[in-house]
Structure formats: structure tokens, C-alpha cells
Amino acid sequence: MKNIYKILFLFIVTMTLNVSCDDYIDVKAEVENSEDFFNTEDDYQNALIGAYDLLSGLGWYSMISEIASDNTLCGGESATDVLGLQEIDDMIHNPVNQQLRDVWSWNYAGINRANYILEFKDKTDFSGKDQVIAQTLFLRAIYYFELVKWFGDVPLAVDKRILFGEQFDIERTPKAQVYAQIEADLIAAASVLPYVQSESGRATKGAAQALLGKAYLYQDKFDEAATVLEDLINNGPYDLVTDYNSIFEHPGENNIESVFEVQYSEQEGAGFGCFQCSEGNIAVGFQGIRAYVGPDFSSGFSFSVPVQEAYDAFENGDLRRDVAILDIDAWATQTGATFGTGYEHTGYFNRKYIPRVRSAAAQADRNLTNPNNYRAIRFADVLLMAAEAFNRKSAPDDAKALAYLNRVRERAFGNSANNLTSTGSTLTENIWAERRVELMGEGHRFFDLVRTGKAASEIPGFTAGKHELFPIPEIEIQLAGNTWAQNPGY
Numbered sequence: 001m002k003n004i005y006k007i008l009f010l011f012i013v014t015m016t017l018n019v020s021c022d023d024y025i026d027v028k029a030e031v032e033n034s035e036d037f038f039n040t041e042d043d044y045q046n047a048l049i050g051a052y053d054l055l056s057g058l059g060w061y062s063m064i065s066e067i068a069s070d071n072t073l074c075g076g077e078s079a080t081d082v083l084g085l086q087e088i089d090d091m092i093h094n095p096v097n098q099q100l101r102d103v104w105s106w107n108y109a110g111i112n113r114a115n116y117i118l119e120f121k122d123k124t125d126f127s128g129k130d131q132v133i134a135q136t137l138f139l140r141a142i143y144y145f146e147l148v149k150w151f152g153d154v155p156l157a158v159d160k161r162i163l164f165g166e167q168f169d170i171e172r173t174p175k176a177q178v179y180a181q182i183e184a185d186l187i188a189a190a191s192v193l194p195y196v197q198s199e200s201g202r203a204t205k206g207a208a209q210a211l212l213g214k215a216y217l218y219q220d221k222f223d224e225a226a227t228v229l230e231d232l233i234n235n236g237p238y239d240l241v242t243d244y245n246s247i248f249e250h251p252g253e254n255n256i257e258s259v260f261e262v263q264y265s266e267q268e269g270a271g272f273g274c275f276q277c278s279e280g281n282i283a284v285g286f287q288g289i290r291a292y293v294g295p296d297f298s299s300g301f302s303f304s305v306p307v308q309e310a311y312d313a314f315e316n317g318d319l320r321r322d323v324a325i326l327d328i329d330a331w332a333t334q335t336g337a338t339f340g341t342g343y344e345h346t347g348y349f350n351r352k353y354i355p356r357v358r359s360a361a362a363q364a365d366r367n368l369t370n371p372n373n374y375r376a377i378r379f380a381d382v383l384l385m386a387a388e389a390f391n392r393k394s395a396p397d398d399a400k401a402l403a404y405l406n407r408v409r410e411r412a413f414g415n416s417a418n419n420l421t422s423t424g425s426t427l428t429e430n431i432w433a434e435r436r437v438e439l440m441g442e443g444h445r446f447f448d449l450v451r452t453g454k455a456a457s458e459i460p461g462f463t464a465g466k467h468e469l470f471p472i473p474e475i476e477i478q479l480a481g482n483t484w485a486q487n488p489g490y
Contacts, residue, residue, distance in 0.1 A: 038117075041126040047117050048132055051139045052201070054110030055262045056278065057102070059353070059374035061146065062443025063283035064088060064099055066304050066350070069446035070458045071436075073344040075305040077290075081343065085303065091461030095474035095490055103150050104473050107143040111157065114140040118159040134192035138203035138211070141185040145215060148178045149447055152469045152487060156181060168481045172472075179219055186212040195237050200254040200263060206236040207260035210377045213385055218451050225389035226397075233386060233404070238379040240411050245323045247375065248352040259377040266358070266371045280369030281353070288355045289328060294337020297326075298355035302342035306441070311348055314437050320412050324440040326351035350441040380408050380438050388431045398423045405431055408438055465489065 037043050066072045067089045074089035076082055084099040093100065117136045121129075147154045155162070156173035158181060190208035197204055209232040216225035232238075239256050246252040254261055264281040288300015306325045314321035326349040328339055355370050387404035390397045405427075406419040422430050435448055449455035456464040466489030477484045 038120040038123045051113040057106040059281040059283045065443045065446040071310045072304040075303045095471040101473040110143040134189045135203045137185040138189040141182045222389045222393040229386035253373045257379045262374040284370035284372045290342045291340030305346045306348040352441045
């Protein structure tokens with residue numbers, strides 16, 4: 001249910017709500033004594049909702065990473081519209097970039113909220129507490145996974161908040177150690193969580209297994225990835241929906257293909273000075289069609305506009321192309337819609353995540369409160385990750401890899417006539433190409449290119465040895481007493 005993220009976390013604890021304006025540590029040293037909290041099940045449940053709240057950033061990060069990839073241009077109104085995004089698109093970003101600081105601070109806020117629960121996990125017993133702890137471990141793992149893939153080595157805090165003053169003593173932790181903690185958290189979470197929760201949006205066994213498989217894949221641990229992903233495929237309750245188009249419409253939210261989905265609502269309460277305060281998916285309004293008047297969609301700010309090469313990446317007959325990418329000229333001709341053009345206008349928009357027409361009341365704040373859920377992990381992604389893992393494991397099983405790959409392709413074309421029969425490195429390339437079109441506009445392309453070593457040859461302006469990681473925000477280095485080394489090249 002969408003109200004999992006609606007409950008305000010009002011407790012006087014060391015949890016910064018407006019994280020876009022603060023650093024990653026807890027800045028309030030004078031807090032209520034812990035004896036006044038975590039005394040009841042409700043305390044733990046409300047704290048857990050507070051930890052879930054920072055997942056709202058995932059939709060925003062997905063747009064930023066699409067802009068960083070070869071799928072889209074930044075767009076917007078002008079070359080200076082959200083300068084940080086323009087810099088990321090051109091690969092000229094530096095350690096002073098508000099959007100990158102958002103990624104850093106929002107994820108650390110989530111980690112601190114999770115660690116606050118885990119710090120006092122043994123204080124009060126109640127029936128079902130193991131489920132609360134397991135969900136908390138999943139949340140900590142997903143926040144650390146975001147940080148390590150964006151920034152590499154990051155400070156690692158486990159079962160303890162990072163409090164004001166402690167930033168001077170904490171060091172960046174090697175990413176291998178951070179990944180080891182992610183793995184441990186997800187293995188523990190998966191051993192306790194059910195495959196199906198009574199409330200949509202909560203962590204499940206399948207979500208933990210899928211994220212664990214992805215963490216293994218990002219480390220080239222293909223044998224481990226193959227094992228956990230195959231178990232998920234064989235024993236989980238997931239399947240591909242028949243109609244690809246239905247996935248990204250409101251009735252398709254939390255369907256059988258959704259392994260983990262970030263819940264958003266139409267509840268107002270944000271402004272452009274505090275994106276994280278929004279209960280809606282802010283990336284949706286940003287990617288909308290500028291000055292649009294017509295059926296089905298609402299207007300937006302024309303960021304993250306797909307390029308021609310991304311549109312052409314789809315094979316003839318691929319039913320996913322027109323679901324993933326809206327050809328606005330063809331649409332206007334078909335429907336009589338009108339629209340404006342922004343900076344770097346390509347004629348294409350990310351149809352999966354642009355605003356849909358809603359009620360008049362809901363439209364009033366459409367810029368920041370679009371309710372479109374972010375499909376963070378889909379079963380199709382799981383199948384393609386498994387295909388890659390079996391193709392690249394120490395003893396490759398290309399037959400199984402092909403079976404998983406072709407399962408995705410059969411849905412894409414509506415038949416088996418386009419099934420592939422390749423093996424070895426050719427099959428690897430086929431799987432990577434399939435990931436691009438299947439997951440177009442969902443925020444995975446940049447990191448897929450980085451982890452497979454193809455980014456420098458595919459992304460304009462990408463410098464090998466530098467742009468695999470984003471810079472640590474300069475203010476965070478300053479707050480740590482300038483003891484941290486910056487990522488190479490920045």
C-alpha cells in the first residue's frame with residue numbers, strides 16, 4: 001500500500017528529514033535518551049517506516065544515471081537548467097555537484113535510520129520482531145549498494161549511527177568490505193522474509209535474493225549469482241506479465257513481475273528546495289513533455305530525453321520500443337497533441353516515467369507528486385541477470401542462459417521466431433544488448449556499461465580510470481577533516 005511512505009516520522013531522534021540541506025551524519029548531538037524509545041512494537045514499526053522513506057530517492061537516481069549513460073541527453077529548458085545534471089551528461093561533473101550530494105546524503109540518511117533500529121535491536125522483544133530486523137537489513141543493504149556503485153569506497157557503519165563529531169574518525173572503507181556487508185545483510189534478510197508481504201512495497205525474500213544476485217554480478221561473482229538467482233526463479237512467485245505496456249501504467253503497479261517496487265503517492269508537501277520531502281516520484285515530472293497539451297499525458301520539464309541511437313537499438317518487431325520511448329512527433333500526428341521543445345530536444349521521451357493524466361486535484365502539484373511507482377527490480381531483470389551469470393560462470397551453462405534470455409525475448413516479440421542460439425562471448429554481448437532494450441529508461445544502463453568495461457567506448461566524454469566512479473562530494477570530505485582521498489581524476 002502506498003501509505004507505507006506517508007506516515008510522518010515525527011520522533012525526536014537523530015534522523016535528519018531535510019537531508020538535502022545537511023551532511024550525511026546526524027547533526028543533533030543533544031537527543032532524547034534512547035530509554036524513551038524502542039520500548040514497544042509500535043516504536044520499531046514506526047522507525048522502520050522512517051527507514052523505508054529514503055527509498056523515495058531511487059526514482060531520482062535512476063534518472064540521473066540514465067542521463068549519465070548513452071541512452072539520453074540531459075535536456076531541460078536550457079544548458080544551465082539544473083547545472084549538475086548537465087555536467088553529468090557531459091561527463092564534466094566535479095566534487096561540487098548538488099545532485100551527487102543528494103545521492104550521498106539521502107542514502108546515508110537511510111543507513112543511519114536503519115542503523116538506529118539495529119543499534120537497539122535487542123532492547124524490546126515482541127512477536128514478529130525478526131521480520132522488522134530482516135526488513136531493516138534489506139534497507140541498509142540497498143542503501144549501501146547504491147553508495148558503493150556510485151562512489152566506490154565509502155564509510156561503513158554497522159549497527160550504529162554515525163553521530164556528529166565521529167566523522168573525523170571514520171575512514172572510507174574498501175568497497176570489497178562494503179560488498180561483504182551487503183551480502184551478509186541480504187543473506188540474513190532472505191532467510192527470514194516471506195516471498196509475499198501483506199503490504200505492497202515492503203522487502204521480501206525475493207527482493208533480498210534479487211539484490212544479492214545483483215551485488216554478486218557487480219563483483220563478477222558469477223557462480224554465486226547463478227545459484228541465488230536460479231533459486232529465486234524456480235521457487236519465487238514471480239513471472240513475466242503478458243503485456244509489456246501494462247507494467248508501467250497505474251493498474252500494473254505491484255504486479256507479478258514486480259520483485260521490488262518503490263511506492264509513491266500524490267500526497268503533497270514538497271518544494272523545489274527539498275526534493276526528498278516529496279511523497280511523489282520527482283523524476284516523473286522532470287522527464288515529462290514540455291508544454292504538453294493532449295491525451296494520456298501531462299506536461300513536464302523535458303529532462304533525460306532519449307537519443308536516436310537508443311531508439312534504434314530496438315530490433316524490428318520489438319514491441320517494447322514504443323512502450324519505452326515516446327516518439328512525440330508521431331504521437332502528435334496521431335492524436336493532435338501539441339508540445340513545446342526544450343534544450344537538446346530529440347523528439348523522444350522516456351514513456352515509462354512521464355506524467356499520466358490524473359484527477360484535477362492531483363494535477364495541481366504534478367511537478368513533484370507524481371504517484372508513478374519506480375519498478376526497482378523486475379523479474380525480467382532477474383532473468384537477464386541469471387542469463388549473464390550462467391553464461392559467465394566458471395563452468396558456463398549457455399543452454400540455461402539462452403533459456404532465460406529467450407524467455408524475455410519471446411514476450412518482447414510475441415513469438416519465438418526471434419529466439420537466439422548464440423553461445424560464448426557472442427551470447428554475452430546478446431545478453432548485454434537485451435538488458436539495454438528491456439530496461440531502457442529504468443536507470444541500469446550506465447552501471448551495466450561500467451561493470452562490463454564498455455563505458456569508455458559507448459558514453460561520449462567518458463574517461464577510463466575516472467568516470468567509473470562519481471566524485472565524493474567536496475563538502476563531505478571537508479566535514480571529515482579533509483582526511484579522505486578523493487576518487488581518482490577529480
